[in-house]
Amino acid sequence: MVAESWYVALSAVLFSIGVVGVVVRRNPLVMFMSIELMLNAANLAFVAFGRRAGNADGQIAVFFVMAVAAAEVAVGLAIIVTVFRLRRRLSVDDLSLMRW
């Protein structure tokens, strides 16, 4: 029997990996995957905390988050594809038309 706190610790680790991924990587697709990792870290935390709190709120929250994440994927990939069509390259370093 693993205590809930281990799951929370794991979710914190996953969240941190996601944050580092977004900050360090330059490919929008990989940054986007890192963001998904952050969302799923939150899901894991919700489930673990829900078990500790003894109510279903946490588990139910996960369903909503998964639905929203799916919508986000649809919109996000569409935007990334649009930029790729215009640029033929995929790196956020290219997004420098506007600065300061």
Next chain:
Amino acid sequence: MTPLAMPPVAIGPLAPVLIVLGAAGLVLLLDLLPRPVGRELIATVALAGLVGALLATLARWGKPGRAFQDMLVLDDFALFANVVICYAAALVVMLSIDYLGRNGPETGEYYALVLFSTGGMMLLAAAGDLIVLFLALELMSLSLYVLAGLFKRELAASEASMKYFILGAFATSFLLYGIALIYGATGTTNLDRIAAAAAGRAHDPLLVIGLGLLLVGFGFKISSVPFHMWAPDVYQGAPTSVTALIATGSKAAALAALIRVLVTALRGSQPDWAVLLWVVAAITMTVGNVVAIAQSNLKRLLAYSSIAHVGYMLIGVVAGGSAGPGAVLFYLLTYAFTTAGAFGVLTLCERAQAEAVEVGDYAGLARRHPVLAAALGLFLLSLVGIPPLAGFVGKFYLFAAAVRAGYLWLAVIGVVNSALAAYYYLRVVVFMYMREPEGAGARLVPSFAGGLALAIALIGIVLLGVIPAPFADLAQAAVAPLLR
């Protein structure tokens, strides 16, 4: 096996949102008809939906309602925010008719997306539960990401869309993890129950970290420093009418939700977040104003100006009590009128084959089109905060609330910043009135709907500036239910 008990469904408090979302569905259907209907008709349906929602909101004034086990709290606070949001969205739709006709694709989904994001904003202001808050925020944001990249053949628009999306989704993940931690600390996502569970344990590490992550997420959405980097690029690259919606509606909704969460659920941690927001408010005002001075692109200038205005509004959040949030609500109203108007003038001006967004394009505008020049001048003066326009009264209430709550230095920083801001706003006025146009300046093509929208905004800022007391009292009264 016992039958499932159906929870009571209260449609009444949902009516304003349902009207907006219903209109969005109708717009989508109209757009799908085999024989295409005119864009004007689609815009009219969208406008009718927003005006209907505005009327439904006003009809519910003073009759607070809750729906779905307190997931949705439509009290006077939410109603006041809804008025600001519907108003801003209606102005945006009126300004879009003409603007899209010249620049945009021949599609109705633009209006559907505007309505969906407006519905999200209204839900956001009324969210009584952190999960609903998350859903509403995403409904608003996902629609806005698409709207920002609406001109998908333009590099600047798709770049703005991509930046907005990546940074916005990044911020939302922080917000969501913050919600998860707050749920872990209190065992509930309902704002009232969080307040009860958190009482007396303000220094629970889970709660403190959760609050911090939540503030990071909100900081992105209201574009406060240090999470403001997306705002100038998105404001510049997005279609101007969409920029107006991002600058007014989404900001008003996010600030309303921020106030509701801080004042109701996390009131026990008030000393913690007040100190943090004090610093954020001071830096946000200063960075926004100082960087705005160096801008030559008017959309970018207004972006930095809007960052500075978020700083002013955070003063009211820090001041707390009943005066602070009330002053923020009133400021949101004046800010929505003024900013929607200023962006409105921008949507009506165009250069050959392009938008007129450089300050130089507006040189000598007063001679070619005195009415529009005067309108833009008044909006800018209201943003500076010159009496008797609305911006002055809004700032006055904010600074007064800060002084009364003992935050004298914050008010001083605010006043110094307002003086600083006068420089870059007045520079545009000087260009309009005292410079000769260089080559072919901005051409003006005002339409009936656009002119009407500007007239409403102008009447708004003058009315709020001359007789502010009744509206300010309404804003104060609207905050009362949060403080119980």
